[in-house]
Amino acid sequence: MQDVHLTASMRILAGLLESRTGQVLSENRLWRLETSLRPVLRANGLPSLDALVAAIQADPGGALARAAVNALLNNETSFFRDGHIFDVLAHDLLPALMRAIGEAGRERTLRIWCAGCSTGQEAYSLAMLFRNHQDQWPDWRLRIVATDISTLAVERARSGLFSQIDVQRGLAINDLLRWFEPVGEQWRIHASLREMIDFRVDNLFEDKAPAGFCDIIFCRNVLLYFSPGRKAELFRILARHCEAGSYLLLGAGEAVIGQSTDFVASRRFRGTYERIEPKLFDAAI
Numbered sequence: 001m002q003d004v005h006l007t008a009s010m011r012i013l014a015g016l017l018e019s020r021t022g023q024v025l026s027e028n029r030l031w032r033l034e035t036s037l038r039p040v041l042r043a044n045g046l047p048s049l050d051a052l053v054a055a056i057q058a059d060p061g062g063a064l065a066r067a068a069v070n071a072l073l074n075n076e077t078s079f080f081r082d083g084h085i086f087d088v089l090a091h092d093l094l095p096a097l098m099r100a101i102g103e104a105g106r107e108r109t110l111r112i113w114c115a116g117c118s119t120g121q122e123a124y125s126l127a128m129l130f131r132n133h134q135d136q137w138p139d140w141r142l143r144i145v146a147t148d149i150s151t152l153a154v155e156r157a158r159s160g161l162f163s164q165i166d167v168q169r170g171l172a173i174n175d176l177l178r179w180f181e182p183v184g185e186q187w188r189i190h191a192s193l194r195e196m197i198d199f200r201v202d203n204l205f206e207d208k209a210p211a212g213f214c215d216i217i218f219c220r221n222v223l224l225y226f227s228p229g230r231k232a233e234l235f236r237i238l239a240r241h242c243e244a245g246s247y248l249l250l251g252a253g254e255a256v257i258g259q260s261t262d263f264v265a266s267r268r269f270r271g272t273y274e275r276i277e278p279k280l281f282d283a284a285i
């Protein structure tokens with residue numbers, strides 16, 4: 001790993017990101033900090049990171065601070081990322097949840113929250129999966145709320161427009177042909193899928209979205225760069241948005257072990273976590 005020579009400005013910018021989003025820059029990303037911020041410097045006619053920091057300090061709540069934070073976020077995503085989890089959803093988890101909801105006499109609607117949705121590929125993958133299997137559950141509806149702190153990412157997600165490279169990552173040709181139409185050099189996902197998803201800008205730690213309970217929370221590849229304290233805080237927040245019997249899906253490199261007593265690894269559905277009732281002992285603390 002290359003040695004990172006941290007200037008005072010780099011520390012301040014990394015601190016800004018952490019205080020606004022909880023994300024801690026790894027050594028590798030610290031090294032790329034200047035590269036990530038170059039478009040912001042250029043767009044604002046700023047000659048250096050020092051000049052950027054001075055401008056942000058003059059207006060901490062302003063657009064420049066938000067642009068710098070946006071540029072430092074890792075928005076890496078793709079359609080049907082970690083494909084096996086979508087198989088588990090289609091064949092096991094969604095049918096089981098529908099049975100449980102039916103037995104509880106609830107309205108035939110599945111409620112899903114994609115927390116940290118980036119540019120929308122995860123939420124659109126879910127919408128496609130649901131519609132591809134709709135003949136198995138004709139009278140069910142899917143409601144997806146998808147949130148991200150990055151205004152740019154949410155704007156792109158809402159537009160439903162994807163580049164050629166985006167659609168080549170994880171998307172089956174059948175899904176591309178069925179659900180997308182070419183627009184110039186890009187592809188736009190069908191309005192009927194866009195309408196299934198409510199994309200919102202939201203900071204997870206402000207604990208605002210979505211109102212009510214979810215049957216599944218996707219929070220994948222978001223926790224990777226949080227400190228242990230922030231992870232535990234986030235699990236507490238997520239737990240407030242779901243009831244016992246709901247599920248939490250994390251990224252491949254993420255786990256709840258040691259960070260939460262509200263979720264346990266599911267024995268039925270590999271790679272998922274189940275929301276459990278707090279034990280009396282925990283509740284009394």
Ligand SMILES: C[S@@+](CC[C@H](N)C(=O)[O-])C[C@H]1O[C@@H](n2cnc3c(N)ncnc32)[C@H](O)[C@@H]1O
Pocket residue numbers: 020021022023073074075076077078081115116117118119122147148149150153202203204205219220221222251
């Ligand atoms: C690496 S992407 C993962 C996207 C998608 N979940 C996936 O697995 O493909 C992580 C996303 O989390 C978002 N994020 C980071 N900190 C956040 C916070 N405090 N509140 C909301 N979103 C956050 C980032 O903006 C980024 O779009």
